[in-house]
Amino acid sequence: MTFDLKTALKYIILFLIGIGVLYLAFRGQDLEKIWLEIKSANYFWVFISALAVWIAHVLRALRWQMLYKSIHYKVSFWNAYHAVMIGYLANLALPRFGEIGRCSVIHKAEKVPMFAAIGTVITERLFDVLVLFLTALAMLIFQYEIVSDFLHGTIYLSITKKLSTINYFWLIGIVIITIILVVAAIYFLRQKFSKKFLRIFVSLRQGFGSYSKLKQKGLFLTYTLGIWIFYSLSMYFAFSSIQATSGLHFNAAFTAIVFSGFAMAAPVQGGIGVFHWMVAQSLVLYSIAFKDGLAYATIIHSSQVLLILILGSLSLFIILTKKNIK
Template identity: 30%
Template sequence: MSKKIKQGVQVTVSLLIALIIFFYLYRDIEKDTILEALGETDWFLLLSSVSVGILGYWLRAWRWKILIETGENYRIKTGNVFWALMFGYLINLVIPRAGELARCAAVNRSYPIKTGKIFGTVVLERTIDMVFMLLLIALAFLLQGSVFLEIFGLLVSFPALTAFMNSYFTLGMVILAGGIGILYLAYRKYRHSGWIGKIRQFLRQFVSGLETVFQMKKQAGFWTVSVLIWVIYFLMMYWIALAILSTSLLSASSVLMVLVMGSIGMVAPVQGGIGTFHAMVAFILLFYGISEEQGKIFAMIVHASQMLTIMVLGGLSLLFLAGKKESNLQP
């Protein structure tokens, strides 16, 4: 099976899973119910959520630009990085996680910077986001501890988890040690081959990308923007919650819990978190007295507003990148 066919099968299977989950969730909801909810929606707040979301994408592009230009002699334009970022998000809607590589390639088209370094900055950026997400989960636990523990108790069985660890921990360690041993022996045998040299070169570039977090000059701006990005994520969901009649009475801390659960749903390896995001958001809203039907409609509106924004800006990014195709920017 060729690589393209294999990728096509993977994309198709992932999309089918997402659509099956989505269909299963919404099969019993009448179209008139959705239209009624949209008719009662405060569109000013909804559009405000979309607008602040676009600002969040721009701030994310600025933050990424700071990492990319560290150690380089090139003046990086935030606009170029913004369109590369939106192109990556658009690709993620088709092939989960492929957008990270796509946006690296888009930046490399505009600036002669090593791909390994650019990819290192992406991994660094995602790692920082993961840390902030964990901090967000911790904050949600402090503010909504009882709900958090109730959900955790429903999803996780401590006796089963303990039994699993006791049964498979030793086997897992043996497999891990064996894998490390095989990789070491393979390296010793092929360390002088050309492809090993290319891997080592890429890894050096990759590490240089990770090191930019210590070398960048705008430390205060970088970390301030990192906080603002997550504040914007919260405002996007909070304003939509206020805009929809069924969720308008939710407290800020309740919306924070919904944001946490929705973020977990977006991590699933399906296009754009389709289905998984909706399921997680509708599930958590049950704990706040929102019916399953209204929870699903809320999730649909939140998700649709984000996806439409990405599709519009991602489509514009294709036009921008097409204009850059024939000419590589010089320092």
């Protein structure tokens, strides 16, 4: 990856946007009370919450290993696990760079073609997106009365207000120009790098086809479900860490994981700011004060970042000091 000034500025701007959202979330709140609530938290439950997240990461490594096996690449569990943790570590610095980073680890440790690895990552991410949308749909069906006001007042009215100011003539023009540029770029690449482009396409297709070649699709789906169950459990366990959220039930964790899932999709390092605001908003739906929701979001986000910093750095050290981990 060529890291030039333009790339650096892009990531700096994304980071500043995250800081800006974080500032807006905490603006006007009693920061002293929030800090006191964080200091007095029951960190046993914070640890249990972090443990649940770690188990989800382990399941992610096992699931990813299955995809490699289906396309006849023998990737050890430990290399897959270390690559996943290093990927999360990279995401703290550069959003979405972690996906490329973990593929690079597998490429170097197990000699798997880079684009085949990328294809497997895209495949598993598609399943994560599918689960997130199905979870969101279930939330709408079973908790419609709770989330409907938020969706209408905060989301729908805001979007319609912004759409009403759009000049659709310019929007259609931009879409057409974008399509032309993409088609032209693909044509140019195929003409100039036809053989290389073909190899990349074949490798990507191999990675994309990894799920269809799985012999144990049920186990793959079980791992996928398990990942999201443990994510939800991490939210639920953390409720007991502070008094304000200790009375919440699993349905609140179910909603919080949906909100946090969309927040983490934002191209901001570690979801900073966006995660805090979205999780706090999700708890407001259950009569939790926004400031208490921010305290809860800060605790769970900080614990997960700390987990990645420690375990991700350990994985990076192991990969850098050993040629291959079996």
